[in-house]
Amino acid sequence: MSTPNLKPIKRVAISTGGGDAPGLNAVIRAAVLAGMKRGWEMYGIRDGYHGLLNPEQYPEGGIVRLNRVRVRGITHLGGTIIGTSNRNHPMRYPITLPDGTHEEVDRTDEIVRAFALHGLDALITVGGDGSLEIAQVLAKKGLRVIAVPKTIDNDLDKTDLTFGFDSAVAFATEGIDRLHSTAASHGRVMVVEVMGRYAGWIALEAGIAGSADIILIPEIPYDLRKVTQKIQEREEMGRFFTIVVVAEGAKPVGGTLSVIGKEAGRAERLGGIGEKVAAEITKLTGKETRVVVLGHLLRGGTPTAFDRVIALRFGAAAVRALEQGLSNVMVSLDGQKMKFIPIEEAYGRMKSVPLDSDIIQTARDLGISFCEPD
Ligand code: F6P
Numbered sequence: 001m002s003t004p005n006l007k008p009i010k011r012v013a014i015s016t017g018g019g020d021a022p023g024l025n026a027v028i029r030a031a032v033l034a035g036m037k038r039g040w041e042m043y044g045i046r047d048g049y050h051g052l053l054n055p056e057q058y059p060e061g062g063i064v065r066l067n068r069v070r071v072r073g074i075t076h077l078g079g080t081i082i083g084t085s086n087r088n089h090p091m092r093y094p095i096t097l098p099d100g101t102h103e104e105v106d107r108t109d110e111i112v113r114a115f116a117l118h119g120l121d122a123l124i125t126v127g128g129d130g131s132l133e134i135a136q137v138l139a140k141k142g143l144r145v146i147a148v149p150k151t152i153d154n155d156l157d158k159t160d161l162t163f164g165f166d167s168a169v170a171f172a173t174e175g176i177d178r179l180h181s182t183a184a185s186h187g188r189v190m191v192v193e194v195m196g197r198y199a200g201w202i203a204l205e206a207g208i209a210g211s212a213d214i215i216l217i218p219e220i221p222y223d224l225r226k227v228t229q230k231i232q233e234r235e236e237m238g239r240f241f242t243i244v245v246v247a248e249g250a251k252p253v254g255g256t257l258s259v260i261g262k263e264a265g266r267a268e269r270l271g272g273i274g275e276k277v278a279a280e281i282t283k284l285t286g287k288e289t290r291v292v293v294l295g296h297l298l299r300g301g302t303p304t305a306f307d308r309v310i311a312l313r314f315g316a317a318a319v320r321a322l323e324q325g326l327s328n329v330m331v332s333l334d335g336q337k338m339k340f341i342p343i344e345e346a347y348g349r350m351k352s353v354p355l356d357s358d359i360i361q362t363a364r365d366l367g368i369s370f371c372e373p374d
Contacts, residue, residue, distance in 0.1 A: 004325025005144060009121045011041045012322065013063060016080040017048040017127035017134070021152045021164025022303035023311030024080040027126050029071040030315025038323060042066045043120065044082030048127075049090045049134070051083075052114040053107055063118060075308055078300045084127075087266040090134055094264035102264040108134065112141045122327075124318045126150050128162075130267070132330065132347040139328035139343070146318045147330040147343055152299055155199035157349035158341055159332040163311040168195070168298040169205045175294050176210025176243060182290075187240035189231060189281050189289040193274030195298050196247045200353045202298065203247035208362065213242045214369050216277065218249035219353045226371035227277070228284045244281075246274050253373055271295070313338055 012035050016024050032042040043063045045051045051062025064070070064082065074081055088094065090111060092104040115123070122144035125135045128151040139145040149156045152168035172194050183190040192212075196202040200217025207215035214230055216222045231242045248270040251257050258273040271293070278289040303311065310333060317331045317338040329340040353360065363370070 002327070005327060006325040007121075009038075009040050009144075009322060011043060011118070011120045012122045012124060012319075013043045013045050013115070013118075013120045014066070014082065014124045014126065015045040015048060015131075016082055016084040016150075017125060017131040018084060018086045018150065019128075019152070020079050020084050020299055021150050021162075022078045022167035022299070022301060023163030023307040024084070024126060024150065025071075025074040025077045026303060026308045026311035027148055027150075027163070027315035027318075028066065028081060029074050030312040031124050031319055032066045032071045032315075033068070034316045034319035036068065038319065043118070044070075047083035048085035048088070049111055050085050050088060052111055053088075053090065053093070055114075075312065076302050078302060086130070087263070089130060089266065091137060092264075104264055108137050108141060111138060112143060115143055122146070122322050124148060124315075124322070126314075128153075128156060129347065129350070132156075132343050135330075136328060136343050136347060144322065144327040145343075146321045146326065146340075147346075148314045148318050149330055149332065149346070152202065153196045153199055154201040155197060155351050156346065157351040158330070158346035160335065161310060161333050163303065163307045163314065164299070165201065166306045167301065167303045168202050169209065170304050171298055171301060172202055172206035172245075172294055173209040175292065175297075176206060176212060176245065179243060179292060180211070183241035183243055186288065189242045189244060189278070189285075189287050191244045191246060191274045191278045191281070191289060191291045193246050193248060193271070193291065193293045193295075195295065196249060197270065198249045198350060198352070200247045200250070203245045203250070204353055204359060204363065207245035207368065208359070208366065210245070211243070212245040212368060214244040214371055215363060216244065216246040216250040216273075216371060217353060218247055218251065219355060220370040220372050221251055221253040221255070222371040223253050223373040224277075224280050224284065224371075226369065226373065227281060230369045230371065231281065231285055231287065244277065246277055248273060
């Protein structure tokens with residue numbers, strides 16, 4: 001880590017980027033209150049960096065002052081009071097050319113200039129891997145930047161957990177619990193598709209907690225014959241229903257990801273694997289099969305107490321990092337400790353489910369099938 005910058009801080013901006021996650025408001029509240037306690041003025045950038053890059057689009061300007069009143073009573077609220085965006089990545093900002101085609105341009109210099117214009121001394125950026133990428137660039141261009149890791153997918157490395165994940169797993173588990181009654185009463189196969197991008201954490205944890213019979217995750221490409229085999233084995237035991245939890249990033253052996261689309265300036269969108277798996281199950285077994293896509297329901301609603309606590313801890317820790325003169329670091333949960341690690345150590349390192357982990361072994365011991373080929 002570089003030498004601490006102990007130049008006094010007066011104004012700090014907070015940005016929330018990427019998909020919203022339960023706990024974002026708790027981070028904002030903790031950072032604002034902790035910053036104000038140190039005599040700093042706290043601001044929120046609207047909609048990721050959009051407010052700084054396009055201030056004319058906001059009646060009250062692209063940055064808003066965050067005071068005690070603005071952050072009152074928000075710890076338990078989903079979403080983010082300052083807005084977020086997972087499009088218009090400032091390093092690959094899409095612009096439409098006169099001939100209708102798109103080009104991606106780097107607008108990070110404009111962000112640095114906007115910080116100077118507003119007299120902002122530092123940035124707390126709350127987001128996933130995309131936000132870490134931007135944070136590093138802004139830090140190299142001279143901004144004092146602290147990153148707070150966020151994602152319901154739990155796929156960020158170098159932190160034991162991200163807030164939002166626990167809430168997503170809790171909701172997905174409740175969804176699976178509720179589907180058991182219909183599955184059992186009708187003797188159906190119920191396929192539940194959950195988010196998680198290229199990692200299977202949500203599917204795995206919710207699947208175990210919700211007593212799924214089959215869990216399909218990106219880390220273990222599945223064989224459809226194994227899916228039908230498991231369904232048939234259950235029938236032979238007199239169990240005429242099956243619960244299948246499928247991660248949006250799951251794919252069959254030798255097959256491809258189920259991608260809905262890819263627009264300029266944003267990540268590809270995944271989805272549709274639940275429908276594909278269900279159609280194949282009906283075709284191969286003749287069983288009545290239904291699909292439930294939990295999708296964005298996993299991102300909404302009130303954060304669990306667990307997520308609120310780590311989000312509040314992350315927000316307060318980010319302010320302490322700035323106070324210590326740090327920059328280009330990410331707040332990270334390591335066991336019970338909050339640590340500050342260089343962003344470059346965390347960026348671009350996806351945390352997949354380790355195949356030799358006890359959680360995978362636990363699922364297998366419970367009789368849950370991942371349907372990998374022999
Ligand atoms: O990264 C969070 C996440 O919810 C993923 O699980 C999902 O693939 C993606 O965001 C969905 O993004 P959008 O809100 O653009 O549909």
